Amino acid sequence: MISAYTGTQIRETEKSFLDNGVGAVLMQRAAYGLANAVVRELRGGRQRLYGASVTVLAGKGNNGGDGLFAAAMLARRGLRTTAVLTAGDAHPEGLAAFKKAGGRVVRLTPENMAEATAAAAASGVVIDAVLGTGAQGGLRGPAAELVEALGRARPGLVVACDIPSGVDADTGEAHAPVLRAELTVTFGAAKAGLLADPGADFAGRVQVVPIGIEAGLPWPALCRFEAGDLSALLARPERRAHKYSRGVLGVVAGSSAYPGAAVLACKGALAAGAGMVRYLGPPDVADLVRQACPEIVCSAGTVAGTHVQAWLVGSGLDDSDEQQLQRARDAADSGLPTIADAGALPALPDVLAPQVILTPHAGELASLLQRLGVGLDRAAVEASTLSAVRRAAGLTEATVLLKGATTLVASPFQDFYSQAEGTPWMATAGSGDVLAGVIGALLARLGADVGHFAERGIDPDARWGAIAAMAASVHGRAGSLASAGGPVTASAISDAVPEVLRTM
Numbered sequence: 001m002i003s004a005y006t007g008t009q010i011r012e013t014e015k016s017f018l019d020n021g022v023g024a025v026l027m028q029r030a031a032y033g034l035a036n037a038v039v040r041e042l043r044g045g046r047q048r049l050y051g052a053s054v055t056v057l058a059g060k061g062n063n064g065g066d067g068l069f070a071a072a073m074l075a076r077r078g079l080r081t082t083a084v085l086t087a088g089d090a091h092p093e094g095l096a097a098f099k100k101a102g103g104r105v106v107r108l109t110p111e112n113m114a115e116a117t118a119a120a121a122a123s124g125v126v127i128d129a130v131l132g133t134g135a136q137g138g139l140r141g142p143a144a145e146l147v148e149a150l151g152r153a154r155p156g157l158v159v160a161c162d163i164p165s166g167v168d169a170d171t172g173e174a175h176a177p178v179l180r181a182e183l184t185v186t187f188g189a190a191k192a193g194l195l196a197d198p199g200a201d202f203a204g205r206v207q208v209v210p211i212g213i214e215a216g217l218p219w220p221a222l223c224r225f226e227a228g229d230l231s232a233l234l235a236r237p238e239r240r241a242h243k244y245s246r247g248v249l250g251v252v253a254g255s256s257a258y259p260g261a262a263v264l265a266c267k268g269a270l271a272a273g274a275g276m277v278r279y280l281g282p283p284d285v286a287d288l289v290r291q292a293c294p295e296i297v298c299s300a301g302t303v304a305g306t307h308v309q310a311w312l313v314g315s316g317l318d319d320s321d322e323q324q325l326q327r328a329r330d331a332a333d334s335g336l337p338t339i340a341d342a343g344a345l346p347a348l349p350d351v352l353a354p355q356v357i358l359t360p361h362a363g364e365l366a367s368l369l370q371r372l373g374v375g376l377d378r379a380a381v382e383a384s385t386l387s388a389v390r391r392a393a394g395l396t397e398a399t400v401l402l403k404g405a406t407t408l409v410a411s412p413f414q415d416f417y418s419q420a421e422g423t424p425w426m427a428t429a430g431s432g433d434v435l436a437g438v439i440g441a442l443l444a445r446l447g448a449d450v451g452h453f454a455e456r457g458i459d460p461d462a463r464w465g466a467i468a469a470m471a472a473s474v475h476g477r478a479g480s481l482a483s484a485g486g487p488v489t490a491s492a493i494s495d496a497v498p499e500v501l502r503t504m
């Protein structure tokens, strides 16, 4: 599992090391990790190290210090290094080491701005070490001007030191201008802002360099499951399993206008290993569901009269179909774990429960928050995804999964997950219906199994968020597998889910 922390958590952890006088040691480890990462990138791109050019943009704090020490190490390995001091001042020891290693120093002024920009744009590698976890807001003054111009000039490889300057380490909010990095080398542990959009967008690949503070870190602010976690959490069925023990999912989805959503949600649930799926809905949609998936038991019954272990409600619901909307409300009110998607979101009560998982995209989350009195529009949600999803979980008391390039999950117990295994090709109609099906299948199978989570180190209260994150990961992996770098349909995503589960 990748554990990510707020800047404050990291700084508090580092404080005891600084109080003990080992801050300089930590900085050396950070710089060494950064320099090595640059070397690996150059070698990976089959570039010669000797004579390659590197420009470090160094602010006046410790982030700049890391950058200067790293550049000094690179200078000693024969790279042509330039430091652009964006704030006039610089970390004194870092600057001294850089000068001693033979690096060239440019103190940024309005007069040499154009020259400094051109030099940075022409260099093979740019290290962004202007602001780190000590930043208050974004870049200002000459540093902002330089980064703005450099962004337009499309520089070579950009490596961010700890975090792209201007990205908030706690929330992932980006204060423009931010230089988009291909790689972020981050120290001690990942920062939460690197795993939440838009910060994740600017960070590129994230590489964590251990610096020796790790044992002192508190409970993470944000987690990301990796393949090994999924293998452990997605236990295979027991030898004597039967369809009921494998999980029975009830589905209230689809309408005459959007019948395909019901089919895709059901397909997603079957692909993710539901023991049985019971569909409730209008006869014309039920006919289509039966034709597409003969495994599914269809009826026009009520929620109370249907025996299931979990519910999936909302995908493709029509807001004029009162009978379906009532079924969705009954399911959410049943006390059973329920995934509520699309059409169900505006139909449910404002306050729900943790075992109800809401799955909005940014626009739907904005509408949900507006209904709850929070004046955020879609753009504001996209600019601050982690804060938005946290607020929604707090206000609704439900678990909220925000769909996007990075999928975020927040539970009302303040557990947060971030998964990003998908591909932009998955932004296609029906993809969310398949995700709802995968969540539904996992809810039906694992939702009641408190011991399963406790044995694997997950607080049983937090299992709803964990299930949503597991499903997002499976869905993302299936989409990437099916896409293989090209267009993909929702059906193909669903078809790839069993292969992903097989390899877990």
Ligand SMILES: NC(=O)C1=CN([C@@H]2O[C@H](COP(=O)(O)OP(=O)(O)OC[C@H]3O[C@@H](n4cnc5c(N)ncnc54)[C@H](O)[C@@H]3O)[C@@H](O)[C@H]2O)[C@@H](O)CC1
Binding pocket: 011, 014, 017, 018, 023, 026, 027, 030, 059, 060, 061, 062, 063, 064, 066, 130, 131, 132, 133, 134, 135, 136, 137, 138, 139, 140, 161, 162, 163, 187, 211
């Ligand atoms: N504290 C430690 O033990 C370690 C810190 N490390 C590095 O230190 C960084 C944090 O260092 P600092 O606390 O010095 O903070 P930063 O280097 O992030 O920057 C803070 C400095 O910039 C100024 N500043 C803040 N916001 C600004 C803005 N918007 N525009 C212009 N100037 C601004 C501050 O007044 C301060 O002088 C980490 O990101 C990491 O790179 C690493 O060396 C590892 C060890």
Ligand SMILES: [K+]
Binding pocket: 063, 128, 129, 130, 131, 132, 160, 161, 162, 163, 164, 165
């Ligand atoms: K930085």
